[in-house]
Amino acid sequence: MKKIALTLLPILFFTFFSCENDTAEEDGEFAEFLVARPIVMTRAEFADGVDIIDPAPIEESGKIYAYQDYIFVNDKYKGVHVIDNSNPESPQKISFIKIAGNVDISIKDNYLYADSIMDLIVLDISDINNIQIVNRLENVLRDNLIWPAAEIFEWEDIDYENEILVGWETQTERRRIEDVQNDLFFEDVATANDSDGTGQGGSLARFKIVGDYLYAVDSHKINVFEISDLENPRDLDDVFAGFDIETIFNRGNYLFLGSMRGMYIYDITSPAVPTQVSIFEHGTACDPVVVDDNYAYVTLRGGSLCGATESGLYIVDISTIEAPELKVMYPMDEPYGLGIKEEKLFICDGSSGLKVYDKSNVPDLPQLNHFKDIVTFDVIPLEELLLMVGDGILYQYEYLDNEIRFISELQLN
Numbered sequence: 001m002k003k004i005a006l007t008l009l010p011i012l013f014f015t016f017f018s019c020e021n022d023t024a025e026e027d028g029e030f031a032e033f034l035v036a037r038p039i040v041m042t043r044a045e046f047a048d049g050v051d052i053i054d055p056a057p058i059e060e061s062g063k064i065y066a067y068q069d070y071i072f073v074n075d076k077y078k079g080v081h082v083i084d085n086s087n088p089e090s091p092q093k094i095s096f097i098k099i100a101g102n103v104d105i106s107i108k109d110n111y112l113y114a115d116s117i118m119d120l121i122v123l124d125i126s127d128i129n130n131i132q133i134v135n136r137l138e139n140v141l142r143d144n145l146i147w148p149a150a151e152i153f154e155w156e157d158i159d160y161e162n163e164i165l166v167g168w169e170t171q172t173e174r175r176r177i178e179d180v181q182n183d184l185f186f187e188d189v190a191t192a193n194d195s196d197g198t199g200q201g202g203s204l205a206r207f208k209i210v211g212d213y214l215y216a217v218d219s220h221k222i223n224v225f226e227i228s229d230l231e232n233p234r235d236l237d238d239v240f241a242g243f244d245i246e247t248i249f250n251r252g253n254y255l256f257l258g259s260m261r262g263m264y265i266y267d268i269t270s271p272a273v274p275t276q277v278s279i280f281e282h283g284t285a286c287d288p289v290v291v292d293d294n295y296a297y298v299t300l301r302g303g304s305l306c307g308a309t310e311s312g313l314y315i316v317d318i319s320t321i322e323a324p325e326l327k328v329m330y331p332m333d334e335p336y337g338l339g340i341k342e343e344k345l346f347i348c349d350g351s352s353g354l355k356v357y358d359k360s361n362v363p364d365l366p367q368l369n370h371f372k373d374i375v376t377f378d379v380i381p382l383e384e385l386l387l388m389v390g391d392g393i394l395y396q397y398e399y400l401d402n403e404i405r406f407i408s409e410l411q412l413n
Contacts, residue, residue: 029176029177029178030174030175030176030177031174031175031177032172032173032174033151033152033172033173033174033175034151034152034170034171034172035151035152035153035154035170035171035172035173035175036152036153036154036168036169036170037154037168037169037170038158038165038167038168039077039165039166039167039168039169040158040163040164040165040166041100041163041164041166042162042163042164043162043163043164045100046100046101046116046117046164046166049098049099049100049101049116050097050098050099050100050116050121050133050136051097051098052095052096052097052098052131052133053095053096053098054095054096055081055093055094055095055096056081056096057412057413058073058075058081058392058412058413059075059076059078059413060075060076060077061073061074061075061076061377061389061390061391061392061393061412061413062074062075062076062103062377062378063103063104063201063202063204063205063337063378063389064201064202064378064380064387064388064389064394065105065106065107065199065200065201065202065205065380066085066199066200066201066380066382066387067107067198067199067200068199069084069085069086070082070083070084070085070094070128071083071085071091071387071394072105072107072112072199073389073394073412074102074103074104074105075096075102076103076167077100077101077102077103077166077167077168078098078099078100078102079096079097079098079099079100079102080096080097080099080102080105080114081093081095081096081097081412082094082095082096082097082128082131083394083410084128085396088385088396088398088407088408089407089408090408091394091396091408091410093410094128094129095128095129095131097112097114097123097131099114099115099116099121100116100117100166101115101116101117101164101166101167102114102115102116102121103115103206104201104205104206104207104216105201105207106198106199106201106205106207106208106209106214107125107198107199107209108197108198108199108209108227108230109197109198109230110124110125110126111123111124111125111134111227111230111231112124112125112131113207113209113214113225113227113233115141115206115207115216116136117141117164117165117166118138118139118140118141118142119136119137119138119139119140119141120136120137120140120141120216120225120233120235121133121135121136122134122135122136122137122230122231122233124231134231135231135232135233137233137235140223140225140235141216141218141223142218143218143219143220143221152175200380200382201380202337202339202378202379202380203247203249203258203288203289203290203299203337203338203339203378203379204246204247204288204336204337204377204378205247205248205249206218206246206247206248207248208248208249208250208255209227210250210255210268210271211271212226212227212228212271213225213226213227213268213271213272214227214233215248215250215255215268215274216248217241217245217246217247217248217257218245219243219244219245220240220241220242220243220244220245221238221239221240221241221245222238222239222241222248222255222257222266222274223235223238224236224237224238224239224271224272224273224274226272236272237273239266239273239274241257241264241266241274241276242257242259242261242262242264242279243259243260243261244259244260244261245257245258245259245264246258246259246260246287246288247287247288247289249288249289249290249291250268251291251292253267253268253269254266254267254268254277254291254321255268255274256289256291256296257289258287258288258289258298259287260287261281261282262279262280262281262282262287263279263280263282263287263289263296263298263316263324264276264279265277265278265279265280265318265321265324277321277322278321278322278323278324279324280296280298280316280324280326282298282300282314282326287299287300287301288336288337288338290338290339290340291318292340292359294317294318294319294362295315295316295317295318295327295359295362295363296315296316296318296324297313297314297315297316297338297340297345297359298313298314298315298316299311299312299313299314299332299335299336299337299338299347300312300313300314300335301332301334301335301336301350310331311331311332311333311334311335312329312330312331312332312335313329313330313332313335313338313347313365314326314328314329315327315328315329315330315362315363315365327362327363328363330365332347332349332352332355333349333350333351333352334349334350334351334352335347335348335349335350336348336349336350336376336377336378337376337377337378337379338379339379339380339381339386340359340381341381341386341399343358343359343360344356344357344358344359344368344381344399344404345357345358345359345365346379346381346386346388347379348376348377348378348379348388348390349376350375350376350377351375352372353370353371353372353373353374353375353376354369354370354371354374354376354379354388354395355367355369355370355371356368356369356370356371356403356404358402368402368403369403369404371406374390374391374393374395375390375391376388376390377389377390377391378390384398384399385397385398385399385407386398386399386404389412392411392412392413393409393410393411393412394409394410394412395408395409396408396409
């Protein structure tokens with residue numbers, strides 16, 4: 001029997017139906033719905049779901065990660081594409097690390113840590129042409145399955161004894177509104193560039209290495225691992241952090257967690273036990289964050305899939321870390337990842353392209369560049385290069401005095 005379920009965000013229910021009822025009046029009794037269906041594999045396939053194979057086309061580009069001369073691009077729920085970027089004008093695909101259910105990685109001293117749904121995978125990448133799987137910690141990321149921001153979840157009954165849910169595929173479908181409303185009420189509701197040898201992820205990352213610790217956030221916890229023995233991470237006690245957590249960013253002795261409800265700030269002076277310092281709350285929206293000395297830059301993506309909040313860039317004063325304060329909000333169209341380097345702020349504004357701002361006089365933000373006609377998702381400002389991924393393409397730019405210059409693009413699919 002197929003089931004249709006709401007997401008866990010009640011506010012979306014009311015926002016969605018108020019919008020779609022308007023559509024119904026204009027366009028009959030039908031509307032567009034984002035429908036999520038499960039991706040499953042057998043438990044035997046999952047146990048054997050890590051492998052290193054030849055380069056392959058990307059199916060759905062996700063987050064990017066930079067380490068030394070290499071770029072790692074997530075293929076959502078499937079694994080990681082490895083790219084040699086020793087010549088940024090001509091990057092070359094090397095291999096594909098097949099990891100079932102993977103969405104995040106982090107690297108320290110040639111050891112790559114990756115999620116495989118509830119498992120933590122450790123790989124030795126010291127020889128990039130001969131990557132080795134060295135460890136697998138089972139069931140240490142217990143709540144790591146990411147629920148997509150869909151309006152309807154629909155699935156055939158899963159054989160939980162023999163199958164594992166590893167991800168979701170979504171597509172927009174036209175449905176009769178009355179049928180969907182009826183099903184929603186009566187069916188089940190889904191429950192739901194560093195100097196220490198590490199690499200650098202973007203603002204959408206859920207993994208972050210700080211010193212000898214790996215922090216991995218799921219929807220409501222910080223999963224803490226001690227990694228002084230790089231091959232053998234030690235699973236420490238999880239820390240409850242909040243709800244609907246999406247991203248993690250580190251600055252000094254603090255972790256900044258972006259959630260659909262706000263920004264949570266945690267002190268890691270005692271790294272094994274992060275402690276909450278403060279919360280900056282906002283309306284419900286998808287929310288990554290980056291931080292410099294005195295300000296946090298938070299992009300909020302509103303709309304029917306992420307919440308009722310207007311999309312925009314929030315600039316939050318964190319000079320008093322115990323009392324973050326909103327300074328200004330700049331409207332955006334559909335912002336995703338963002339990054340900062342020195343006095344430049346880079347924002348991936350979805351189909352509206354890449355926007356570059358001068359943040360030397362915050363909260364005033366004059367725009368320096370706007371790269372239109374590209375779809376943007378995640379960005380990493382490195383020391384010499386800006387990396388960006390969007391719509392199956394890896395873009396690279398170099399910094400100039402008051403702008404950036406395009407260098408190359410690599411088709412990933």
